[in-house]
Amino acid sequence: DVKVTQSSRYLVKRTGEKVFLECVQDMDHENMFWYRQDPGLGLRLIYFSYDVKMKEKGDIPEGYSVSREKKERFSLILESASTNQTSMYLCASLSGGAKNIQYFGAGTRLSVL
Amino acid sequence: AQSVTQPDIHITVSEGASLELRCNYSYGATPYLFWYVQSPGQGLQLLLKYFSGDTLVQGIKGFEAEFKRSQSSFNLRKPSVHWSDAAEYFCAVGAREYGNKLVFGAGTILRVKS
Numbered sequence: 217d218v219k220v221t222q223s224s225r226y227l228v229k230r231t232g233e234k235v236f237l238e239c240v241q242d243m244d245h246e247n248m249f250w251y252r253q254d255p256g257l258g259l260r261l262i263y264f265s266y267d268v269k270m271k272e273k274g275d276i277p278e279g280y281s282v283s284r285e286k287k288e289r290f291s292l293i294l295e296s297a298s299t300n301q302t303s304m305y306l307c308a309s310l311s312g313g314a315k316n317i318q319y320f321g322a323g324t325r326l327s328v329l
Numbered sequence: 330a331q332s333v334t335q336p337d338i339h340i341t342v343s344e345g346a347s348l349e350l351r352c353n354y355s356y357g358a359t360p361y362l363f364w365y366v367q368s369p370g371q372g373l374q375l376l377l378k379y380f381s382g383d384t385l386v387q388g389i390k391g392f393e394a395e396f397k398r399s400q401s402s403f404n405l406r407k408p409s410v411h412w413s414d415a416a417e418y419f420c421a422v423g424a425r426e427y428g429n430k431l432v433f434g435a436g437t438i439l440r441v442k443s
Binding site for chain 1: 375
């Protein structure tokens with residue numbers, strides 16, 4: 217089974233803090249994604265990476281950055297957390313080739329106070 | 330721009346009743362279509378997918394979906410709902426022309442009453 221692990225299920229941070237959300241996959245997938253999930257809005261793509269050290273902006277990259285130094289790990293960084301970044305964050309990993317299926321982690325619920 | 334619409338925010342059905350969740354998409358390419366389910370506090374689990382071929386696809390947990398190109402729809406169905414099906418369901422669309430990115434609908438929350 218594909219396993220996508222997000223390091224924290226719940227995080228509470230203060231406004232202005234630098235926040236790191238970590239995601240690790242164990243299937244040697246090249247593509248990884250960070251989404252934000254808010255009620256009534258579904259999942260919105262923040263950033264994705266199609267290879268080590270490669271990244272592309274998604275639909276809502278403002279206030280976020282990412283790092284992909286190793287193939288299995290994709291980190292989401294909030295440089296200076298704000299209250300409007302309180303949300304559920306989901307990481308996904310993509311099997312390539314013909315299947316094109318994204319596998320998701322359990323999510324990190326971040327509260328910024 | 331690509332978009333996915335799930336018209337129903339909440340649906341309540343009785344246990345044992347049939348279910349249909351609606352999904353419509355607007356896409357400028359031949360789509361890949363997915364349904365995911367999210368139980369409370371969990372990540373998303375793939376229920377089923379359509380890439381090509383037979384427009385009626387079978388998934389896990391007794392779900393099926395039908396791709397109707399003329400209606401730009403990919404509705405999810407189940408003939409008899411179980412209490413454990415209570416969750417949030419997301420329709421998602423992708424296309425080879427847009428790389429590996431998916432566009433998600435806003436989700437439909439399913440409640441099952443006994």
